[in-house]
Amino acid sequence: MTTFALVGAGPGLGLAAARRFGKAGHSVALLARDADRLDDLVAALDSDGIQARGYTADVLDPDTLTQALIAAAGDLGPVEILQYSPVPRADFMKPVLETTAADLDAPLAFSVKAPVTCVNAVLPGMRELGRGTLLFVNGGSAVRSKPSVAGTSIAFAGESAYAEMLHTALAPEDIHAAQLIVPGAIHPDSATSSPEVLAERLYALHTDRDGFRHYAEPMPD
Template sequence: MTTFALVGAGPGLGLAAARRFGAAGHRVALLSRSADHLEPLVAELSRDGTEARAYPADVLAPDTLTAALGRAAEELGPVEILQYSPVPRADFMKPVLETTAADLDDPLAFSVKAPVTCVQAVLPGMRALGRGTLLFVNGGSAVRPAPRVAGTSIAFAAESAYARMLHDALAGENIHAAQLIIPGAIRPDAEHSSPDALAERLYALHTGRDEFRHYAEPLPG
């Protein structure tokens, strides 16, 4: 049995994705900064019959990510699917003319250095399996920069470039990298952008293994 590792676990999309991959027979590793935040999610998944464990880690502390993903592989089985979808902090979203070079340190660590760290941690296991999926979830500013949220626009664009390069570089190894763009808010009542609908879409990206970029909804405008 292999593992679905979720970086940025939460009660909305994260829980829905974990439930969907768990229903498909994968064990689930939940990564987030707070153990207290993770335990209710583990309990809910366990009630659904999914084997899940909590692995506290901070995306701004790369060593904790490497250690958490290593423990998950040892305890649950090799990571076959990695989903990177933590929610950016509000202070990443300053207007462009108010954004200094120092203001970009954390957004770039969050959206570039942390994904690179995670991929490097799971890639050997995927290669040993002979298969794997890397899922990146971003907002619309990843493809349409928004001057009111400069930090995430810059950092998401860099993450997109990295993920696209992975898609091209790993395709011959049966390791599929895909990006899901969610242009607007995730709402329980949304047809295509509810947590359950997005989780189903992410599972389809894992099984479909086609092009790199996908949209939950058309970009507005």
């Protein structure tokens, strides 16, 4: 059995994606800072008959990410699918004219350094398997910068560039990197951006392996 590793596990999209990949036969590794939240998510997946374990890690602490992903592969099986989709902090979203160089330290660590850390942790296992999928979930500011949310606009752009380079560099090894842009809010009643609909889209990105950037819905004008 191979593992679906989710960085940024939560009760919305994270749980829906974990269920979708778990029901497809993958074990599930959930990474987040809150141990109590992880216990609740693991219990929910266990009730669905999905093998899952939680690992406490902070995306701003590279060592904890690496340790958690290595432990997950040892406990559950090699990581075949990595999903990077933590929710940015509110203080990343200052207007551009109020943003200092220091204000970018955490957003860049969150959206650039942490994804690089995660990929470096799982890539050896994917190469040994001979296949893998790297999924990146971002908001609309990743492709259309917004002066009102400078930190995420700058950091998401860096994450997008990194992910797109991975898509090209790893394709010959059957390791597929793809990005899903969610322009608006994730809402349980949305026909295009509910957690369950987005989870299905992410699973299709893994199985169809078609192109790099995909949109949950059209970008607003």
